Amino acid sequence: MRDFFFNASAMEIMLSGLVFFFCMYFLFCLLNIAFSSRIFPAFKKGRVLDARPIDNHQLQREIGLSLVTITIFGLGVIFPWGLLQLGWAQLAENPSLLQITIEIILLFFWNELHFYISHRLLHTPWLRRFHKVHHQSMTTTPWTTYSFHPIESMMLGSVLILPMLVHEFSVQALFSVPVFSFMINQIGHANYDWFPESQFFLFQGARRHQQHHEKIHGNFGFALDWLDRWLKTDLSEKNNQR
Ligand SMILES: [Zn+2]
Ligand SMILES: [Zn+2]
Numbered sequence: 001m002r003d004f005f006f007n008a009s010a011m012e013i014m015l016s017g018l019v020f021f022f023c024m025y026f027l028f029c030l031l032n033i034a035f036s037s038r039i040f041p042a043f044k045k046g047r048v049l050d051a052r053p054i055d056n057h058q059l060q061r062e063i064g065l066s067l068v069t070i071t072i073f074g075l076g077v078i079f080p081w082g083l084l085q086l087g088w089a090q091l092a093e094n095p096s097l098l099q100i101t102i103e104i105i106l107l108f109f110w111n112e113l114h115f116y117i118s119h120r121l122l123h124t125p126w127l128r129r130f131h132k133v134h135h136q137s138m139t140t141t142p143w144t145t146y147s148f149h150p151i152e153s154m155m156l157g158s159v160l161i162l163p164m165l166v167h168e169f170s171v172q173a174l175f176s177v178p179v180f181s182f183m184i185n186q187i188g189h190a191n192y193d194w195f196p197e198s199q200f201f202l203f204q205g206a207r208r209h210q211q212h213h214e215k216i217h218g219n220f221g222f223a224l225d226w227l228d229r230w231l232k233t234d235l236s237e238k239n240n241q242r
Contacts, residue, residue, distance in 0.1 A: 002091050002171045006084060013081045018074030024179070025070055025146055028186050032142035036192035046194045049210045052139045059143055065133065066146035072153040073146075073178070080160050080174065088165060095170035103173035104180075111159055111181055115222040118155045120233075123220065127151070140189040140213050145182065184223045211235050 008016070040046045083089035092099065122131035130149040137144040148156070159181075160174055187194075187202055188209035195203055205223040212219040218235035221228045228234040 001175065002093075005081065005091065005171055008081070010078060010081070013077050014075045017077030018070065021070040021073045021178070024182055025066060028182065029142040029145065032186050032190050036142070036190045036194070040192065040194060046192055047196055049191050049193050049207065050139045050214060054137070054139050054141060058137060059141065062137060062141065062143035062147040065148060066143060068150055069146040069148050069153040072150055073157050076154075076157045079158075080164055083161070083164055090168040091174075092168045092170040095172070100170045100172045103167075103169050104176045107160075107163060107169070107173055107177050108180065110163055111177060112222050112224050112227065114159045115156070116220055116227040116231075118152075119220040119222075122152060122155070123216075135213065135216065137189075138213060140191045140210065142186055142190055144189040145185045181222075188223075208235070 121127055130151040133149040187206045208219045218233045220233050
């Protein structure tokens, strides 16, 4: 994978990016729907988080916007690739499993920070008009996952640029970021609490993001709540104060 990333032409890298994001989006949205709308309800497991119906054109709008995001993310692979071609970034050679694991953990926390900062900026008066596109989905669906204005897609898609400039990451760790980020986002927009008793951070994160779509003014974090708690934007604490 490292050699491919280094040696591919610009056209090959962008085409691979498009195919990758397109397949990941449609495959996992369909799986998510199968589990949250069919399999779990059939076994009376879990519960719907927000029972309000979605608006008439929501799915059409979400899939249309997601196709634009897929195009931006897919073609955007040219930027990390370009950093390598320019010699501004390097990829680790023969990384050990330990190195890959530590890098994935570091990138996980960086992704949390990058998302929180981007998301709070998107809620400021200057950028709110772009983010309201995502918030048109009051009741979320798996298709909401990539339903962004192009400006928001570019902001979120820039997550790897800074880390690559300061450290030689393994290609595996870099590749893990869009994958785990997408999975967490899928769980967060499923509008389904798979395991209501579970305090596992992924399911708590999903409940928190659903609350964010419902109440807007808080829960800006991604999978974890530490930044929301630290910066006093946690909705459960705000509700308790009332
Ligand atoms: Zn928001
Ligand atoms: Zn959302």
